[in-house]
Amino acid sequence: xxxxxxxxxxxxxxxxxxxxxxxxxxxxxxxxxxxxxxxxxxxxxxxxxxxxxxxxxxxxxxxxxxxxxxxxxxxxxxxxxxxxxxxxxxxxxxxxxxxxxxxxxxxxxxxxxxxxxxxxxxxxxxxxxxxxxxxxxxxxxxxxxxxxxxxxxxxxxxxxxxxxxxxxxxxxxxxxxxxxxxxxxxxxxxxxxxxxxxxxxxxxxxxxxxxxxxxxxxxxxxxxxxxxxxxxxxxxxxxxxxxxxxxxxxxxxxxxxxxxxxxxxxxxxxxxxxxxxxxxxxxxxxxxxxxxxxxxxxxxxxxxxxxxxxxxxxxxx
Ligand code: UDP
Ligand code: MG
Numbered sequence: 171x172x173x174x175x176x177x178x179x180x181x182x183x184x185x186x187x188x189x190x191x192x193x194x195x196x197x198x199x200x201x202x203x204x205x206x207x208x209x210x211x212x213x214x215x216x217x218x219x220x221x222x223x224x225x226x227x228x229x230x231x232x233x234x235x236x237x238x239x240x241x242x243x244x245x246x247x248x249x250x251x252x253x254x255x256x257x258x259x260x261x262x263x264x265x266x267x268x269x270x271x272x273x274x275x276x277x278x279x280x281x282x283x284x285x286x287x288x289x290x291x292x293x294x295x296x297x298x299x300x301x302x303x304x305x306x307x308x309x310x311x312x313x314x315x316x317x318x319x320x321x322x323x324x325x326x327x328x329x330x331x332x333x334x335x336x337x338x339x340x341x342x343x344x345x346x347x348x349x350x351x352x353x354x355x356x357x358x359x360x361x362x363x364x365x366x367x368x369x370x371x372x373x374x375x376x377x378x379x380x381x382x383x384x385x386x387x388x389x390x391x392x393x394x395x396x397x398x399x400x401x402x403x404x405x406x407x408x409x410x411x412x413x414x415x416x417x418x419x420x421x422x423x424x425x426x427x428x429x430x431x432x433x434x435x436x437x438x439x440x441x442x443x444x445x446x447x448x449x450x451x452x453x454x455x456x457x458x459x460x461x462x463x464x465x466x467x468x469x470x471x472x473x474x475x476x477x478x479x480x481x482x483x484x485x486x487x
Contacts, residue, residue, distance in 0.1 A: 171204050171205055171206065171258075171259045171260070172205075172206050172207070172208060172257060172258040172259055172260075173205050173206070173207050173208075173258045173259070173260045173261075173262070173279065174207075174208050174210055174252075174255075174256035174257060174258030174260070174261045174262070175193060175196075175207060175208070175209050175210065175262050175264065175272075175275070176210045176212065176249065176252030176253065176255075176256060176261065176262065176263045176264070177189065177193075177209065177210065177211050177212065177252075177263075177264060177265070177266050178212050178214055178245050178248030178249055178252065178263070178265070178266065179211055179212065179213050179214065179216060179220050179224070179248075179266045180213070180214040180215065180216055180220075180242060180245070180248070181216045181217060181218045181220060182216070182218075182220050182266040182267065183216075183218045183219040183220050183223055185266055185267050185268060185372070186211075186220060186223050186224070186266060187223065188268060189266050189267075189268060189272070190209075190227055192268065192272040192273065193207075193209055193272055195272075196272050196273070196275045196276060197233070199276055200276055200279070205279065206233075207233050208233050208234075208235055208256070208257065208258060209227075209231075209233055209234050209235065210235045210236065210237070210252045210255050210256055211224045211227070211234065211235070211236045211237075212236070212237045212238075212239070212248040212249075212251050212252045212255075213236065213237070213238045213239060214239050214242050214243055214244065214245065214247070214248040215239045215240065215241040215242035215243065221236075221238055221480075224236050224238075228482055234482070235255060235482045235483075235484065236480075236481065236482045237251045237252070237255055237478050237480075237481045237482075238478060238479050238480040238481070239251070239476050239477065239478055239479065240477040240478065240479040241477075243475070243476040243477075245329075246349035246350070246351055247349070247475050247476040248476070249263050249329065249349075249351060250342070250349060250475050250476065251475070251476050251478065253338050253341060253342055254342060255481075255484060256338065257484060258335070259334070259335050260279060260282055260332055260333070260334060260335070261332070261333050261334075261335070261338045262275060262278070262330075262331065262332040262333070263329055263330065263331060264330050265328075265329070265330065267372035268370065268372065269328075269369075269370050269371070269372050270292060270328060270329075270330035271367060271370060274292065274365060274367065275332065277365070278290040278332040278365065279332065281332075281363055281365075282332060282334060286361070286363070287360075287361045287362060287363040288333065288334045288336065288337050288360035288361050288362070289331055289332070289333050289334070289337055289355075289360055289361070289362040289363070290331060290332045290362075290363045290365060291324075291327060291328075291330070291331035291332075291355070291362055291363070291364055291365070292327075292328050292330040292331065292364075292365050292366075292367060293324055293326045293327050293328065293364050293365070293366050293367075294326040294328065294366070294367060294368070294369045295326065295366045295367070295368065296368050296369050304381065304384070307384075307385075307388075308325075308384075309325065311388045311391075312324075312325040314392070315388075315391060315392055315395070315396075318392065318395075318396045318398040318399075319353070319395045319396045319398075321353070321356040321357050321359075321395075322356060323352050323353060323356050323391075324356075324364070327352060327355075327364075329351055329352070329355075331355070333360075334360075336360070337358060337360050340358040340359075340360075341354055341355070341358055344357070344358070345475070346394070346469060347468055347469055347472075347473060347475055348390060348394055348465055348468060348469070349394075349475070350387075350390055350391040350394040350395065352391065353391055353394060353395040357395070389461070393461050393462060393465060394465075397462070399458045399461075400458060400459065400462060402458070403454070403455035403458050403459070406451055406455070407451075407455065410448065410451070
């Protein structure tokens with residue numbers, strides 16, 4: 171039975187040899203079983219020696235396969251390409267930086283073999299080694315998104331997972347361009363078993379995620395999986411319309427009954443505040459609509475998720 175291990179790589183020259191050794195020892199440890207392996211490296215437009223290193227692996231190892239992108243398309247695209255290339259009955263995705271411990275793979279394979287689940291996914295129980303402010307925002311994000319969408323996205327869930335062919339085919343069938351994998355993995359369903367591990371810091375190199383990139387990613391995730399923000403705009407609009415109406419009635423009655431109160435010409439500041447506040451809300455609502463409209467535009471163009479410039483042959487059976 172073939173097991174495909176997919177590794178998205180973006181400028182990972184520093185860690186690739188370490189990772190490859192770890193993958194080889196996984197293969198070695200299971201060599202007496204019916205499991206065969208293919209290692210699929212997807213270079214996401216790397217500009218360092220990543221691609222040369224991968225080709226070096228492929229020359230000496232018939233189990234190594236690769237896809238090189240024409241530019242950086244993002245990890246989501248790299249995972250998609252890897253899954254398209256994978257031919258295994260079981261398929262795993264793991265980061266190049268050893269943060270997804272390859273040593274867990276044999277036990278994950280055993281879990282799938284036992285037949286009690288279709289996905290074995292890893293989840294960090296601690297966020298040790300991560301800046302506290304980042305952990306804080308990450309927690310808020312999971313709370314927020316889970317309150318808005320139908321499926322549950324697990325806090326600390328990583329992309330590291332081993333899946334059955336059926337699950338992979340389901341994921342590949344969601345061919346949207348703006349891919350938010352955490353959501354897609356949850357959306358396709360199936361029985362998931364969680365294995366928990368401590369946060370591991372990357373073995374070498376540095377993370378490609380800036381805080382700003384993560385923020386964009388969070389917005390993308392929400393917009394990709396729910397239209398709740400659009401409703402928010404409707405509700406706020408509704409609220410202010412009612413408030414405005416009541417205010418109008420108040421002045422109307424006041425005008426009819428006559429000068430029961432002092433007519434105050436003052437109130438310029440409050441007027442200004444209201445105009446600014448409402449103006450802000452209107453712009454925000456427009457922005458929210460724009461987010462969705464923009465994404466519709468991108469989806470409707472139906473461009474490919476990635477463009478590969480070079481690919482190894484797939485495993486022949
Ligand atoms: N990665 C990628 N394309 C990108 C950014 C990252 O393929 O544009 C890969 C990267 O090489 C690594 C994995 O995605 O294998 C996770 O990246 P990183 O370690 O930078 O993210 P973190 O672990 O900090 O979330
Ligand atoms: Mg990492």
